[in-house]
Amino acid sequence: MSVQLTVEQTAFLQGPLSMNVGAVGRDGWPCVCRAQGVMVTRDRRALTVLLSASRGRAVIDALDAGSGITLVVSRPSTHATLQLKASAATRVKTGAAQRACSAHCVAAFADELKGLGYGAGLEQALAALLPTDDLVALRFAPEIVFDQTPGPDAGRVLART
Amino acid sequence: MNLSLESLRPCLDGAIPAVVATSAPDGTPNVAYASQVHYVDAEHVALSYQFFSKTRENVLAHPYAQVQVVEPGSFRHFRLKLHYMRTETNGPLFEYMKAQLAGIAAQTHMDKVFVLRGADIYRVLDIESVDPHIPPAPPPSDALLSLRHTLDRLGETTDLSDLADRGLAALTAGFGIRHALLLMLDEAGTALYALGSLGYPDSGIGAEVKVGEGLIGVAARERIPVRINYRTGDYAYQTAMRAEHATEPRIPLPVLANPHSRIAVPLIHGGRLLGVLYAESEHDAFFSHADEDALVVYARHLAALVAQAACEPDDAEPAHDEPAMRPTGAPLAVRYFAADHSVFIDNDYLIKGVAGSILWMLLNEHARNGRHDFCNRELRRDPRLPLPDFGDNLETRLILLQRRLAERCPTIALEKTGRGRFRLNIGRPLQLSA
Numbered sequence: 125m126s127v128q129l130t131v132e133q134t135a136f137l138q139g140p141l142s143m144n145v146g147a148v149g150r151d152g153w154p155c156v157c158r159a160q161g162v163m164v165t166r167d168r169r170a171l172t173v174l175l176s177a178s179r180g181r182a183v184i185d186a187l188d189a190g191s192g193i194t195l196v197v198s199r200p201s202t203h204a205t206l207q208l209k210a211s212a213a214t215r216v217k218t219g220a221a222q223r224a225c226s227a228h229c230v231a232a233f234a235d236e237l238k239g240l241g242y243g244a245g246l247e248q249a250l251a252a253l254l255p256t257d258d259l260v261a262l263r264f265a266p267e268i269v270f271d272q273t274p275g276p277d278a279g280r281v282l283a284r285t
Numbered sequence: 286m287n288l289s290l291e292s293l294r295p296c297l298d299g300a301i302p303a304v305v306a307t308s309a310p311d312g313t314p315n316v317a318y319a320s321q322v323h324y325v326d327a328e329h330v331a332l333s334y335q336f337f338s339k340t341r342e343n344v345l346a347h348p349y350a351q352v353q354v355v356e357p358g359s360f361r362h363f364r365l366k367l368h369y370m371r372t373e374t375n376g377p378l379f380e381y382m383k384a385q386l387a388g389i390a391a392q393t394h395m396d397k398v399f400v401l402r403g404a405d406i407y408r409v410l411d412i413e414s415v416d417p418h419i420p421p422a423p424p425p426s427d428a429l430l431s432l433r434h435t436l437d438r439l440g441e442t443t444d445l446s447d448l449a450d451r452g453l454a455a456l457t458a459g460f461g462i463r464h465a466l467l468l469m470l471d472e473a474g475t476a477l478y479a480l481g482s483l484g485y486p487d488s489g490i491g492a493e494v495k496v497g498e499g500l501i502g503v504a505a506r507e508r509i510p511v512r513i514n515y516r517t518g519d520y521a522y523q524t525a526m527r528a529e530h531a532t533e534p535r536i537p538l539p540v541l542a543n544p545h546s547r548i549a550v551p552l553i554h555g556g557r558l559l560g561v562l563y564a565e566s567e568h569d570a571f572f573s574h575a576d577e578d579a580l581v582v583y584a585r586h587l588a589a590l591v592a593q594a595a596c597e598p599d600d601a602e603p604a605h606d607e608p609a610m611r612p613t614g615a616p617l618a619v620r621y622f623a624a625d626h627s628v629f630i631d632n633d634y635l636i637k638g639v640a641g642s643i644l645w646m647l648l649n650e651h652a653r654n655g656r657h658d659f660c661n662r663e664l665r666r667d668p669r670l671p672l673p674d675f676g677d678n679l680e681t682r683l684i685l686l687q688r689r690l691a692e693r694c695p696t697i698a699l700e701k702t703g704r705g706r707f708r709l710n711i712g713r714p715l716q717l718s719a
Contacts, residue, residue, distance in 0.1 A: 156306035
């Protein structure tokens with residue numbers, strides 16, 4: 125059973141976001157990698173998160189080995205942050221839709237940062253940093269959703285199975 | 286580790302938020318944003334602890350974490366494998382992080398949310414470059430070269446007054462610093478007073494900062510450099526610097542209204558705190574880690590010169606005996622309050638403390654005995670002056686008094702007539718009252 129994301133949460137996940145995926149390796153070491161795209165299924169019960177295979181090797185290996193997954197997404201301009209966790213993730217195929225999604229998410233993220241004064245040339249820098257040519261897609265059905273917006277209420281459970 | 290932690294210091298200034306991954310005892314991963322990843326030394330970083338979060342719960346149970354940091358300018362990512370060691374809740378590192386967090390919090394408009402409860406110290410076990418193919422950010426300006434230019438401009442001097450002015454002016458040539466203060470520690474060791482300033486409409490000479498208050502006071506109390514790279518509205522770091530107490534006379538510090546970058550560096554020599562060098566800028570991230578290193582060296586050099594100047598012997602020959610100027614015109618009302626040694630001229634506050642008591646003593650000597658010429662040695666021995674037996678700041682107090690008079694009451698002037706000798710010039714008759 126999984127959580128059904130709200131319409132607002134789904135809309136938030138499609139906004140300009142900083143995204144990071146975490147897992148725990150077989151040796152017990154936690155690991156993290158910047159994600160570069162997220163897609164929510166039509167029924168709002170599952171997500172596909174996109175990583176670069178070369179940048180996220182440890183996270184992907186940990187997930188392949190059965191680690192739980194966590195995705196943290198934050199909107200830089202408001203600091204509104206969600207954390208979604210599941211006990212497992214599975215790899216799914218990538219194609220043109222995933223590459224388009226990644227390019228769109230990275231561009232939106234760059235645009236958001238530009239508005240915050242992070243300097244010129246951001247689009248090119250982030251596109252070079254987060255290319256779409258070695259994407260790995262990981263699908264998971266969130267089992268618990270947290271409000272992770274910084275502050276004393278960070279960690280509040282918004283939904284759980 | 287092939288990469289050194291030092292080489293990652295630009296990533297550790299809070300410009301781009303870091304994330305930290307931890308594991309619960311059951312293996313559930315957690316990722317959270319870290320407000321601050323602070324460089325401690327070549328093998329350690331500290332993370333700010335603001336709330337009892339899942340991250341904290343996890344590392345207390347399973348002390349391993351991975352932090353991802355980003356280099357400003359290039360956006361290259363690095364991942365650090367960390368082992369949690371301990372939490373510090375006071376002391377220099379805690380105070381530094383508290384001050385710096387205030388800056389980061391203000392930059393991200395999270396002033397009310399970010400309050401430091403502890404500095405979690407981690408040992409760095411490994412550093413991974415995530416983006417080795419991305420060229421690094423352009424290096425910051427060469428701080429060592431800036432230091433050399435500053436020292437070249439400073440030159441040689443054993444005169445304290447000259448040192449205070451040139452020591453600040455040289456910062457413009459070396460580091461491009463346009464706003465700075467030199468503050469000295471008072472006799473009691475409880476406050477600092479501005480002896481020199483650079484780049485402000487009002488000099489602020491004589492302005493005081495209590496040890497422990499504001500950025501300057503924290504740097505003095507903890508004897509550490511404190512650098513804030515972003516504008517902060519934090520009460521403790523902002524208003525303490527400019528507040529004017531309602532009931533006591535005070536000279537306001539002439540600091541910028543909205544500094545974006547600030548640094549306070551203690552002047553330490555022979556294990557003694559002598560003062561604080563403070564600089565600020567209207568630009569974000571003006572002072573790099575390397576600038577901080579260089580300014581620490583410069584402040585130590587200044588401290589050594591201050592200490593050396595204080596040890597220079599007074600001139601042995603008597604002061605010249607030219608006739609002093611004769612007071613003319615309407616009398617000036619000079620009022621002295623013994624409780625805090627404050628002096629008011631025509632009801633305007635001039636100075637207080639040791640400098641106030643010196644002025645009052647000099648004016649009384651002049652009124653009673655018609656004296657104009659004085660030497661430091663007699664002041665040191667005068668029981669009326671609240672100077673400590675050892676390590677007094679007489680010379681700096683005289684410079685302070687001389688500058689304050691020149692700004693606020695040029696009718697009364699202290700003119701240097703030799704090393705350790707000076708003349709009191711009075712242009713108008715005085716009415717002394719206490």
